[in-house]
Amino acid sequence: MKTVAIVGSPRKEGNCDLLVKALCDKVDGDVESFFLNDLDVRFCDACLSCQEGDCIKDDDIRKIMDKILEADLLILSSPIYYGQITAQLKTLIDRFYQVSRNPNKSLEGIKVIEVITQANPTDIYDDYIDFLNKTAIEFVGMEVIKTIFAKGAADKGQGIDNALEEIENFEIKI
Numbered sequence: 001m002k003t004v005a006i007v008g009s010p011r012k013e014g015n016c017d018l019l020v021k022a023l024c025d026k027v028d029g030d031v032e033s034f035f036l037n038d039l040d041v042r043f044c045d046a047c048l049s050c051q052e053g054d055c056i057k058d059d060d061i062r063k064i065m066d067k068i069l070e071a072d073l074l075i076l077s078s079p080i081y082y083g084q085i086t087a088q089l090k091t092l093i094d095r096f097y098q099v100s101r102n103p104n105k106s107l108e109g110i111k112v113i114e115v116i117t118q119a120n121p122t123d124i125y126d127d128y129i130d131f132l133n134k135t136a137i138e139f140v141g142m143e144v145i146k147t148i149f150a151k152g153a154a155d156k157g158q159g160i161d162n163a164l165e166e167i168e169n170f171e172i173k174i
């Protein structure tokens, strides 16, 4: 099994980072992890050159996309910033467009596990994440099999115990 894990938080050893590491420790097979904030990740220009060939951007998304296209499982993580995912993760998701527009490439059937961290202890962002899944992740053909929320998680490593337990008890079936 091939897994690609994306840390969409800029905070090293932060909540997403710790939870993604816990998930990666659980999965069998090849696991490759990317810390988006350390990489050269450029915005989609909407040039639509991907309709005829590859994305023209020669940045680190190229190698991440190649890995995602071969993956069985994609782990996506982000803290909530002002009620939404980070710009880092959103930029990667925008770049999925190059695959959805290209008839020779497909993200169809890739399973996705999400990790969402937030300081707010309530369910306030659940609907937004559902909407994001329908309009972006499932729109490009991937299937969200689990969303792990760490609610009430503010400082590094604080408020993530429930999420760690959920990861511990979650049986990953691909």
Ligand SMILES: Cc1cc2nc3c(=O)[nH]c(=O)nc-3n(C[C@H](O)[C@H](O)[C@H](O)COP(=O)(O)O)c2cc1C
Pocket (backbone or CB within 6 Å): 009, 010, 011, 013, 014, 015, 016, 017, 078, 079, 080, 081, 082, 083, 084, 117, 118, 119, 120, 121, 153, 154, 155, 156
């Ligand atoms: C710029 C910024 C905006 C934030 N906005 C929100 C927010 O709207 N709602 C919330 O619950 N937490 C918000 N937070 C808190 C983070 O979501 C929370 O600390 C999270 O656990 C950080 O995860 P990380 O350690 O992986 O970066 C914000 C944090 C930052 C730095």
